[in-house]
Structures are given as structure tokens and as C-alpha cells.
Amino acid sequence: MAIEHDFFGLLESGPDGSIFWSENVDLGDQNVTVDLTAPDQDDVSQAALDAAAAMVSALEELDRRSRVAMLAEVDNRASEVTEYILMQQETLGDELEDFLVDVSTDPAVDIIRSLQLMSMTILADEHGGEDPFAVLEYALDPDAADDVLLVNLDSSGTVLSVTSAD
Secondary structure (H helix, E strand, O other): OEEEEOOOEEEEEOOOOOEEEEEEEEEOOEEEEEEEEEOOHHHOOHHHHHHHHHHHHOHHHHHHHHHHHHHHOOOOOOOHHHHHHHHHHHHHHHHHHHHOOOOOOOHHHHHHHHOEEEEEEEEHHHOOOOOOOEEEEEEOOOOOOOOEEEEEEOOOOOEEEEEEOO
16 A cells, blocks of 8 residues: 655555655755654545645744754753753763854853754654654764754644653
């Protein structure tokens, strides 16, 4: 079986009924991997694919919203964003400035501004549900695969939460 969509083309299902689509998308000077996945193609509606296509097309705006959400959590000492920032400062020490695109008087803002959007995973079967529909993965150091922040979005692109990968 397969699903056809104007944006994604022909989405063929695997032997287990799952679907998967992947593409590299340019975002400024970054290359972002965008994956669309669902464990069962029968759980994927045209509305879900339309919402997913709109998210891929609006990746720059979703990135902006995600960074605003991260900044909103900086004042909360118990937030995962604050913990991530403190961990990066401790782990990288004097090398931190090598990863920053701009250095100001506010290291938290500098780190969030310097995060690279590594990937966006769209969970097409979660359209309209309570679980995240899309997850954006950010890293300060692309080679440190475990040191990431995850921004969870609903199908309308609203930020649900920001978590670490731990």
C-alpha cells in the first residue's frame, strides 16, 4: 500500500505497514534533516500530511518560535533549558566561545542563539492528539549527539514543551 501527497510524493509503506520520508532542507546556512514517520499508514490522514507539509514549509518560523520558548524558560532555574545551558558552560569551559555565533553579556542568550537545528521529526500518526506531532532537535555541538534540546510541537506548530534528551 502507499499514500500519495502533493508535497511528499508517494509514501510507500514497509512490510509492517509503517511509512517513512526523509529530506534535507536548507535553513539559512544550516542543513536540517526532516523525517516523517508513522508506525501504521492507516493512522495517517491527509490532514496530517497537509499539516506536516505546512510545518516543513514554515521551518524558519518554527525555529524562531522554538528559540523564543527556550528563552522563556531561562529564568526558571529548574527548567531543562537552564540545566542544558549550565551543562554546556561546565562541559565546554573556555572552548564555549568557539561554538557561539555572537558573544554578549548574556551567555544563556548566546547559547540559545548559537544552537543548531539538527533535525525535525514529524510523527504523522499523532495529528490532533495530545502527544507531540513534531520534535525539533537542537545541539550546540553537532558532534555531541547526546547533548541536545528537544522542542515538542503540536500539529498547529505550537510549542508544547522543551526537554533534554536525557
